[in-house]
Amino acid sequence: xxxxxxxxxxxxxxxxxxxxxxxxxxxxxxxxxxxxxxxxxxxxxxxxxxxxxxxxxxxxxxxxxxxxxxxxxxxxxxxxxxxxxxxxxxxxxxxxxxxxxxxxxxxxxxxxxxx
Amino acid sequence: xxxxxxxxxxxxxxxxxxxxxxxxxxxxxxxxxxxxxxxxxxxxxxxxxxxxxxxxxxxxxxxxxxxxxxxxxxxxxxxxxxxxxxxxxxxxxxxxxxxxxxxxxxxxxxxxxxxx
Numbered sequence: 507x508x509x510x511x512x513x514x515x516x517x518x519x520x521x522x523x524x525x526x527x528x529x530x531x532x533x534x535x536x537x538x539x540x541x542x543x544x545x546x547x548x549x550x551x552x553x554x555x556x557x558x559x560x561x562x563x564x565x566x567x568x569x570x571x572x573x574x575x576x577x578x579x580x581x582x583x584x585x586x587x588x589x590x591x592x593x594x595x596x597x598x599x600x601x602x603x604x605x606x607x608x609x610x611x612x613x614x615x616x617x618x619x620x621x
Numbered sequence: 622x623x624x625x626x627x628x629x630x631x632x633x634x635x636x637x638x639x640x641x642x643x644x645x646x647x648x649x650x651x652x653x654x655x656x657x658x659x660x661x662x663x664x665x666x667x668x669x670x671x672x673x674x675x676x677x678x679x680x681x682x683x684x685x686x687x688x689x690x691x692x693x694x695x696x697x698x699x700x701x702x703x704x705x706x707x708x709x710x711x712x713x714x715x716x717x718x719x720x721x722x723x724x725x726x727x728x729x730x731x732x733x734x735x736x737x
Contacts (some may be wrong), residue, residue, distance in 0.1 A: 548727035610723035
């Protein structure tokens with residue numbers, strides 16, 4: 507059973523048109539992450555939520571935003587996609603509490619194409 | 622700065638051969654985690670192992686084994702008797718230890734092709 511679910515698997519958007527990618531999890535993990543993986547490159551962390559606390563990486567462009575309305579869901583909003591934003595976007599979750607820190611569990615990713 | 626280097630971009634082997642994927646890391650932290658993930662063509666990252674910097678014991682899990690050497694900052698991964706299903710991109714990654722996150726610094730990955 508899928509535990510970290512990303513929808514859609516493939517997304518095509520127009521240059522400059524806002525787009526939202528979604529991620530849901532059934533693991534009840536308190537930390538959720540968004541990674542960007544461009545073709546033939548390593549995944550790169552954009553930001554993460556620890557519970558409701560949002561943590562942006564220093565080099566994440568302002569064009570990328572995120573929302574986490576509840577524990578189970580997290581969204582990635584790209585306000586004005588450019589051609590350079592075409593990539594696979596990976597959502598991940600992990601559980602952190604005193605004495606326990608699990609590894610990250612990844613979804614299957616959403617491949618974004620910008621036309 | 623933290624950095625992970627996977628010098629092997631692509632490796633091709635014939636089924637049943639053993640193969641070792643190299644990983645070298647840099648960090649100023651005295652405590653940290655190291656990981657290996659597998660990324661098959663379907664795209665998801667599949668967790669294989671996490672090792673904390675306190676534990677330099679090598680680990681074996683079935684056909685997989687890992688060799689962690691702090692002295693050379695390496696965390697190499699060996700697949701014994703490779704199979705076609707092992708074909709994938711393999712990422713080595715590093716993260717801080719003790720924080721509430723898995724903020725992973727990935728290497729650039731090694732594409733392993735196992736030929737029948």
